Amino acid sequence: xxxxxxxxxxxxxxxxxxxxxxxxxxxxxxxxxxxxxxxxxxxxxxxxxxxxxxxxxxxxxxxxxxxxxxxxxxxxxxx
Amino acid sequence: xxxxxxxxxxxxxxxxxxxxxxxxxxxxxxxxxxxxxxxxxxxxxxxxxxxxxxxxxxxxxxxxxxxxxxxxxxxxxxxxxxxxxxxxxxxxxxxxxxxxxxxxxxxxxxxxxxxxxxxxxxxxxxxxxxxxxxxxxxxxxxxxxxxxxxxxxxxxxxxxxxxxxxxxxxxxxxxxxxxxxxxxxxxxxxxxxxxxxxxxxxxxxxxxxxxxxxxxxxxxxx
Numbered sequence: 001x002x003x004x005x006x007x008x009x010x011x012x013x014x015x016x017x018x019x020x021x022x023x024x025x026x027x028x029x030x031x032x033x034x035x036x037x038x039x040x041x042x043x044x045x046x047x048x049x050x051x052x053x054x055x056x057x058x059x060x061x062x063x064x065x066x067x068x069x070x071x072x073x074x075x076x077x078x079x
Numbered sequence: 080x081x082x083x084x085x086x087x088x089x090x091x092x093x094x095x096x097x098x099x100x101x102x103x104x105x106x107x108x109x110x111x112x113x114x115x116x117x118x119x120x121x122x123x124x125x126x127x128x129x130x131x132x133x134x135x136x137x138x139x140x141x142x143x144x145x146x147x148x149x150x151x152x153x154x155x156x157x158x159x160x161x162x163x164x165x166x167x168x169x170x171x172x173x174x175x176x177x178x179x180x181x182x183x184x185x186x187x188x189x190x191x192x193x194x195x196x197x198x199x200x201x202x203x204x205x206x207x208x209x210x211x212x213x214x215x216x217x218x219x220x221x222x223x224x225x226x227x228x229x230x231x232x233x234x235x236x237x238x239x240x241x242x243x244x245x246x247x248x249x250x251x252x253x254x255x256x257x258x259x260x261x262x263x264x265x266x267x268x269x270x271x272x273x274x275x276x277x278x279x280x281x282x283x284x285x286x287x288x289x290x291x292x293x294x295x296x297x298x299x300x301x
Binding site for chain 2: 013014016017020061062063065067068
């Protein structure tokens with residue numbers, strides 16, 4: 001069974017990487033990009049029956065730094 | 080003084096730090112591998128070195144902060160043992176929660192490696208008694224993730240309680256309120272991005288780092 005963890009910077013936290021990507025997109029001539037925020041996708045292959053709370057615990061203890069980051073867990077059906 | 084330097088896979092300033100500690104204390108520190116679960120008996124200073132522990136995987140300092148020895152370091156810090164984290168060591172201290180905030184990618188995304196001017200903000204700490212209040216010193220930095228950030232309440236609290244030990248006296252990495260080094264509430268944990276161990280010999284171009292170790296030795300032995 002699989003789970004996907006999306007780790008993103010909290011709103012308001014400066015994202016220099018996102019800004020650089022934004023700048024590069026503009027340099028390539030892509031208009032209409034208002035903002036870019038970069039984050040991480042972490043894919044977990046888990047034993048069947050791993051609980052939501054166990055995954056959340058993993059996120060809080062290691063996968064995300066909750067001082068600056070938010071996380072969101074996606075568990076696709078039948079994955 | 081019985082000091083210990085924690086060595087993580089990817090640490091690269093551990094030997095420089097050991098040289099500085101031996102020069103000042105007259106005694107070589109114990110080099111403690113990250114996989115150990117205990118510190119040597121009687122350790123009265125713990126130093127976390129600079130480098131790129133675990134290749135900076137996930138976040139700088141994130142993996143090191145969860146290594147077995149860090150449980151012993153957190154316990155010792157709780158008992159009041161002085162802990163000094165330099166550069167990656169500072170990142171590890173924020174990741175363990177011993178210090179507030181986080182060290183993010185430098186604002187201009189560049190790796191900064193050069194001597195910088197620092198203002199000593201508080202000399203009434205275990206670590207900074209060797210300096211004069213408001214003094215500007217010169218110590219090198221070498222980091223990619225030195226951009227200190229915390230929420231406004233935390234920053235206010237740090238400033239109001241004298242917990243900002245060092246501030247950059249020039250623009251370096253985008254750190255909130257130019258913070259270069261902070262101490263914990265109890266006053267026995269210091270994290271700083273600049274490398275005092277790289278400013279201890281005239282050949283280094285500055286000996287301003289030496290006084291940090293000398294001040295620390297005096298306060299620990301006092």
